[in-house]
């Protein structure tokens with residue numbers, strides 16, 4: 001196995017109520033690369049991402065971060081994992097009782113024990129980078145979906161993660177607002193962040209992905225560079241799926 | 247830009263004025279008819295003499311107010327303790343780690359017992375029972391045990407209110423907080439509880455209005471609070487005006503509180519609607 005890969009998923013199985021969702025997933029994500037997960041609804045993309053940051057416990061197999069941190073080991077402190085792994089969800093899940101700025105500084109102040117001043121400065125810098133600095137003092141209910149999702153991205157970034165997981169972050173958005181959120185992801189990717197992203201945006205996948213993985217029935221059915229997978233899919237299931245989403 | 251047709255505005259102002267006038271006229275007529283009917287009925291003078299006796303009222307009201315101060319003190323002491331107890335019990339019931347099993351069981355048992363037993367029974371039990379033990383170091387003060395009984399009884403209700411509040415915060419909020427590396431304690435403290443408490447403010451205030459009234463239950467143990475005072479005054483003069491006086495005192499306190507609770511309810515509902523998806 002390649003040791004230069006940042007995230008290693010090996011033979012991961014996961015079932016809910018006796019219904020298998022992941023059936024032996026293998027995945028290697030090199031540092032500073034973007035991996036895009038595609039697949040039909042229910043194929044296990046969200047579940048896989050949630051296993052990577054320990055929100056779900058696996059039934060079998062292992063998830064290793066940076067060749068050293070075993071997410072799947074019972075003795076691992078999952079809070080330590082989550083400090084290094086950022087995740088953004090389809091429903092932004094901002095904290096509605098906190099201003100945008102406080103949403104962002106909560107993690108750095110309480111978890112990383114930064115002082116408030118420093119955390120705020122850093123948050124403002126991030127907000128500026130994503131064109132959101134004018135929203136710092138607003139409550140989440142004043143934001144558009146696109147702005148809310150970008151704040152959620154900033155909130156995850158404020159923890160200075162080494163890898164970012166995105167779970168269909170544009171699916172709840174008005175089509176008009178998808179672009180601004182994808183721009184943020186593109187920006188991150190260009191800055192060298194390691195990214196794993198589940199999405200239904202095939203054009204975006206083709207553009208930013210280093211590797212595209214097609215999940216089918218809880219298995220990585222086919223993977224490859226985007227030109228290859230989209231241009232010349234080898235498996236019938238992949239062709240079938242692609243013909244349905246296009 | 248806002249555009250309003252001046253004609254329509256004038257018409258709607260006129261209509262509002264007319265509606266207000268009609269309402270007022272209707273109300274005045276109604277009150278006059280009631281007053282005439284009631285005061286002309288045969289039993290009115292005895293009724294008035296028994297419940298609304300002016301001399302009796304003037305005589306008893308100051309002593310009633312004085313006695314009511316004890317109700318206020320019981321309330322002010324009980325309320326914060328109830329809040330803390332209720333919150334702790336509700337939190338104990340959310341603990342999932344196996345070491346906390348005894349704690350969780352005690353909390354559940356406590357709520358089951360004290361929600362099931364009438365408050366007045368708890369007051370009898372503690373207020374008469376505990377002093378009867380005559381144990382060293384156990385206070386025999388009726389006010390102490392009466393207040394303790396209210397705390398235990400209302401603590402169980404409030405614990406359930408808080409538990410419902412915690413349940414009303416969507417699990418995705420917890421998921422988001424844990425994803426940021428916050429511990430389970432921090433997630434409760436900074437994310438779940440603030441939203442839970444905001445969501446249950448209206449029922450919580452209702453419980454407090456109820457507690458304000460139930461301070462009168464302590465009367466059964468003997469302390470001279472407002473109800474006991476009214477009872478004494480009533481029996482010495484064979485006139486029921488002091489009871490009406492005591493009722494007025496309670497109303498004077500609960501009506502503003504009810505209005506406040508309504509206002510909080512509306513505000514909470516608005517906030518929740520607005521904050522829906524975020």
Ligand SMILES: Nc1ncnc2c1ncn2[C@@H]1O[C@H](COP(=O)(O)OP(=O)(O)OP(=O)(O)O)[C@@H](O)[C@H]1O
Pocket residue numbers: 016017021039040041042043044045046047048168
């Ligand atoms: N916590 C859970 N409890 C029970 N079943 C679950 C749970 N989470 C996911 N599932 C089930 O697992 C299956 C895979 O879900 P998952 O969300 O991983 O799919 P997905 O590929 O992300 O789909 P989508 O494109 O709709 O988001 C679904 O059938 C879902 O109902």
Ligand SMILES: [Mg+2]
Pocket residue numbers: 045046047167168
């Ligand atoms: Mg999903």
